[in-house]
Structure formats: C-alpha cells, structure tokens
Amino acid sequence: MDVMSPQLMWVGTRCYRVNHVSEQRYQTQDDNKPYIEEDLYEEDDRELDYDIEMKEGGKLQTSFHVPSTFFAMIIGSKGTARRRLEAETKTQIIVPKQGTEGDIVVKGTSRKAVAACRQRIELIVLGARTKQQFTHFLSVPLNSSEIKTNYSRFREKVLTELPSLFQLDESLFQRVDKLHLTLCTMSLMDNEDRSHAAQLLQECRETIIEPILADFGAVEIRVRGLEYMNDDPHAVDVLYANVESEALQQIADQMMEYFVANGLMQRKHDRVKLHVTLMNSLFRDSGDGSSGGESDGKRGTRVTFDATAILREFGHYNFGTQKVSEIHLSQRYSTACDGFYEATGMVKI
Template sequence: MHPSGEEILILITGDNTEKVIKERYKTAGCDVNPFKLTGFTSDLSNIPNFTLYDIFNYLLLHRADYDKKKLKAFKSAEDYRLYYDGHVEHLECVRNGQTFVFKTRVKPTQRDKTFDQKKYYESWFIISNATGEVLAAYCECPGGAEGACRHIGASLYELESYEQKSVTDGPCQWKKRPRAHDQPVEISKLKIHKASYRMDVLRPQIIRIGDRCYRKNPTLDRDFNALEEEEYEESTIQCDSWNDETCDTFNIEETDRGYQTSVNLPSAFFKHIIGRKGETKRRLEIETKTQIRIPREGVEGEIVITGPERKGVVSAKTRIDVIVDSVRRKEPFTHFLSLPVNSQPIRERFLEFQEDVLRKCDSDRGIDPTIFQKPEKLHLTIGTLVLLNKHEIQQALDTLEDCKQSLIEPILRGEPLTVRVQGLEYMNDDPSSVDVLYAKIQAGEQAERLQILADRLVDRFSTTGLMQQEYSRVKLHLTVMNTLMRRDPTSIPGERPPEGKRGYKERESFDAMNVMKNFGLYDFGNYTVNSLHLSQRHGAGKDGYYVCAGSVSLP
C-alpha cells in the first residue's frame, strides 16, 4: 500500500520514530546512530564508485513520484536543483565496517532557517563499500523520515559529482557548483556575466537503460510556482505520478485478475531484485501494488509480475530494468566484440618490434616481456559485453548475425576493408608513466569506413542492454603493451574496473619515453579485416586467439 499522509505524520511525531530510524541504520550494518559517529572526513578519495544509476535505483525504490520520466529529465527535479544551486554543504564520510556513512547539511530554499530554527537540515545516508548501493538514509526535515526527501536526493547528487581523473591518475576533484548565499544583494551591486555552457546542446550526453536512450540536456528553467520543501510531504503524492510512458514495447497480458508480464533475466540478478531480507522485492510490490514471483536461487527462469492495474505492472517492470542495468554495469565483462588483426605478416612485424624494444629499452623502468600482447591475440576491441547465461549469449549472437545484413553489407558494399597499422601512442599524457601502449590505425578512407562500422556496431549492441556505450566514438587501437598483462594475460586493452570495484587491480606503469623516441613511427604493415568475432574473455582457441562464441565474415 502506498504511504498516506497520516502514516508519514505518525513516523515523524509518534513514539516509534526513534525505533524506526534505529532499525533502518542497523539493517544497513551501522550499530550507532550516524549522527553520533566520530572520525568523519571530507577526504572522499577512498569511497566506492557511485553513479547516477545508484541514485536512480534508490529513488525509484523509495519515491513513488520518481519514475522513467524523471530519469529523462532529472535535472528539472527539485532535489537535483537543490544540489545544482549549491544548497548542499559539508559532505563528509567515515568508513564503518563494510559500509561508508555520509553526513551532509542542506540549506532550506527560501527561509533563512528551518522550522526548528536551525540554518541547515542535517541528513545521513549509508552506502555499500562493495557495490556503491544506497542502503539507508534519513533527514531531519518534516518529510525526511521516509529516507527519500529532496534533501537526501540533493546530497546523493552532490556525492555523484565527486569525480576522479582515471586517465592520468591525478588527484580527485569536485565539479564546481555555485553556493547559495545567506544575504540578498542590491541590484546595483550585482555582477552579471555571460553564461558559459560546458555542455554541447547538439551533442548531449546519452544515458542508456536497456533499449531506451535518455539525453542529459542542460536546463535553465526555474519553476517559481513550486512549493518549497518544508510545506508538504513528498510521500503524499498520488500513485498516478508513476504511470509510465506508452512507448514501452514489452508484452503485458490481460488476465482474469488484472495484468501480467514476464521478465527473462539471468539468475545472477535475482538476489539484487530480492534485496537484503527481501526488502527490495517487498518495497517494489507495495509501491507498485503488484506481486513479483522470482525463481528459487540458482534456478533459471522468468520473473513474473502480476497486478490489478496495468500501470503498476509497467512501473514494476521499469524499476526492475533499472536495478538490472545498475548491477550489470558493476559486473566484470564476459565477452567482447573484436576484429582479429593477427595475420602472419602482422605477427612477424610485432615479434620484431618486441625483440627490438627489449633489446634497446630493457633497462627502462617497468619494461619486461610479460607486458607485451601475445601475437596470436592482436585485435581491435569494438566493445565489451556482460553475458550471464546462454539466453544472453544467443541474443548477442543473433544481434551479430543481424548486423551482417543491416550494417556490414551496406557499409562495406562488398569491398575489402584494408587498413594500415603504423605509429605508436599511449593512453595517458605522461610518457614516463604508461599503462597501455598501442599501435594506431592510419587515417584515410579505409580507416573512416572502419570507424563508421565500429560506431554503428556499438550503437546496435547497446540497444540490447548487453553492451554499455561510454563514448560517442570507438577508439580504434591495437594494443601492443599493457601493464595489466603482468597479472592477467586475458585482460582486454582499455579495460576499466567494474563500477564499485575501484582500484581492484594494482598496476605498475612503465617508462615509454625511449620506446616512443625509437619506435614512435613503427610500421606494422597493412591488414585486411576479414572477420568480426564475439570473443570470450578467458581462454584461447586452437589458433591461439580468444575463444570464439560466434563470428561473421567480412568481404
């Protein structure tokens, strides 16, 4: 049953308030009231990875007014605008066992003080150290006992804005946000500057959830008629607000008892949909007025959603999709799309390159035979996939076969695709501390055709939800040296740690200054790309290349 206004009032003013809050933080693994913890610090360099998907996942499960429309236009939401306008201050954290506890202060929007004459609303939230999942939250405001008020939402966006320079491995920094001012300023003293937009409105960032795409557009609108957060309780919003769009194409059957749909997912996702002690599943069922039947642990099968109203079934399906997408992003990839570049002439030139580098640069820091790619496994990576059961592997193979007719043949038009592999480049901006050194594909008409094909393949596979599209263009590169290979010979060039696994591998960089000086223009020769593989991450086939789950031929 959706929480009513009376239930919220009881939680806030009743005798059981402290008991409810205590149960919440204890369930999240914290034995002490987070407000009473000591040792908080503003240094957030060791926190787990935390993304927009963790925010959406939490708010979808705790707020009936947070639905797919909010995912598309989250920047217009009140909680995001509180963060953007600088009302969140003093974000601090402390490690507490397997969790991180965060404490913030959020200024009210219009009043100088809160109802109890404080300058700030204090709030806390707890996230898992392993996954970055928000486990519990609380705010002192009138609507904060439910753990999903706009002050908590704003605090979560503040944490998400904390970013790390992953390429250069430099110091962490904050995305700069304006701060709210305490005192008004006379018009004559205002300093007006021309707005500077860092986001290109013609090429906005794309967020993909399953087969749906959402654009992150800059917003300048301000809803001056909106009520400030102290004047109403968010949980009293009617359930009609979570009615989803009609563009969804999944099948919903009408039954004698209402409506029903099924979701075919790998069993690895079941525990995340069930949640700790069944809390996530129970909350989904209550807030969407549905019943969700999940197969037993370790048993593959469909999740069945039933409910008296169609919109409830749609909402439950959407929320499960968001949970699955968030979890999938944190899983290590199992397969990848690759273009083998391992012809005999290319392998011979690569072995000559390896011998020359080891002979001339063997005394340089970090250079040894273990960081060189195996010549049989030289390839171009198009994109990585997380395939967790046979159904998903078959789905990827079907997509690959479909791409042959819908993409490969129209783009290549029966003509061979021959590119030149020449020159070296490194992934970061410091040649004395390099993790990945790669050979470049020389620019030209053939390289442009290859680029178009790679980009279109990623676009197509990302619509299935099995591949994540991180950038607008695929970076075509042939990795020849990679420090991850010291410990994991199956590592894929350009691989990133899964979300929530920051720093899971320690890498020892190498000094590539002499390599670039002596071999920066090294010519590996021409190569005709003749096949596209769905490769398995671990293991090797009879030919020494990655195990092939499926492939299509190119002209």
C-alpha cells in the same frame, strides 16, 4: 510548450521548470464527481517493446530473463527493494528461489505499470552488470601476415635495442596470435546472456554492417602510431597502437549503440576508441613461469612500466594494413585451437 526546451524559473540559487496548466481541464470538470487519481501507467506506445500477456482474471503479465547473479539486487535486503518497487508501480514481482534459474515475472492490472516495473528492473540489472568484470568483447582479429610480422619486429626491437634504457619482460607483450581490435566489452553471466549477445551480433550484420559496406565497398584498417593509458609515460599500464578506418569506426559506433539499447552494456563514451593493445602490465609474468593477464586466464600483477624510450623510438611505427573479414564475440581468458580467443559468435564481412 517545447518539452525539449521548457521555460525555466530561478528562485534564489535553484532552477525550476515551469509547467503550464490547462485552464480548460478545470472548467470542464464536474465538481459533483468524485476525485479519481490519474493512472500514471495508462497504456501508450512504449509498452509495445515488451511482450505483455493477458492472463485469467484480467491480470497482465510479462516474463523475462535475468541472470540469477542479479536476483539479490532486485530483491534487496530482506526484500525491501522488491517491496518498494511493487508499491511504486502497483505490480507484483515474482523472482525464482535462491539457487534456481528462471524468468522474472511481473504482474499487474495496467499495461503501463507492468512495463514500467520491467524497465526499472532492467535498469537495476544494467547497473549491476557494469560492476562485474567483463567476460566477453567484440573483437576484430589482426591476422594479416603484414601486421603480425611488423608487430613481431617491433617487439624484438624493443626487447633487444633498448635494454640499456630500462628493463622489460617479454610477458608484457600481447601474443602474436591474439592481436586484435577491441570494439566494446560486456559482462555475460550465463548461457542465455551469451546466446542473446550472439544473436545481436548476427542482427548487426543486416542492420548495420551491410548498409555501411554499401557505401565503402570494403573495410580496410591501418595500424600505426603508439599511445598509452595513464598520464605519465614513465608509469604506463597499457601501450596500444592506433587504428585508422572510417568504415570500421562507423560500424563500431553503431554496434555499440545496438548492444547498449539491448541492455548488455552501458555507454561509457560517445565513440568507440579503435586500438590494438600491444603491451599490458597485467600480462606480466606471474612468477610461476607462465604469463598472466588475458592470455592464460590468470590475473597478473599491475606494475607499471616505463614507455618513454619506446614512444621516442617507435611513436610513429607503421604496423601495416588489413582488410577486415570477421567480427568476433570473443570470450576473455580463453584460447582457441588457432591461438586466438574462443568465439561465442561471429559475423563475416
């Protein structure tokens, strides 16, 4: 039977998969032998992804890092989640005490049971991670003089040439020194998470970036044209510029897959949307004289703005080109000495 295209059978409004049973299995079975339940967690190649050690007494064990923020999700109310998982996988789960750091330990008598339990814990953690506000993002700094100059001109024209159509505040615009492409976002909850993400970024250099560079020679991007989030151009939250680059698109898509496979983010789209945020309602002045949003670590007020005139006048605006030389693991709500975001990791291209 082709497991990717199994035979289906409809009963009323419900669809069932037809599982074919081997008659030979029952013909060769000795009826005098006692029934032994099949070990659903017997050893196979899948547990090779995990480091599972044999301990004294024949016990198998794996230990792995989980940020303490997620311990409560693994334990559950009064320990119910942990007990259920232990019963279903026939394992023992050891979680560090509240207020302490440390690895999660899974013990069992079967390698596959231990691997299955660890995998389910990692899925719990991944689900909990996606509910956190993102703390870091993979970015490409837009630091070419051409793009920075054209962006400054765009901002000045919007603020000075369209005042009669609507009122905009300068704080809605991204700072020139922080212009960037966002490749993907993630929630890194502790130093171990951050170290892991920085290591993955370095691994992407050899496994992803270099092979693509061999085909394209260099990564050049063109930034032009405006688009907006939300459905109504009269009430826009984010206005961004489009980015054109087949080489960077391939790099971004494969890097996203790599970080997803390593459990630091969840796939939301099939492809990375290459874009440069120009205006964001969260950047709006907080009322105390300082800009809110990404720039200062303060959350601004989400009040939409009318972008119809901007789109009409500058919808095809050309911000210029740039060769990509670096990809950063940037820390959200931070500012480095050069005015860009603090880098937790970086690779040169």
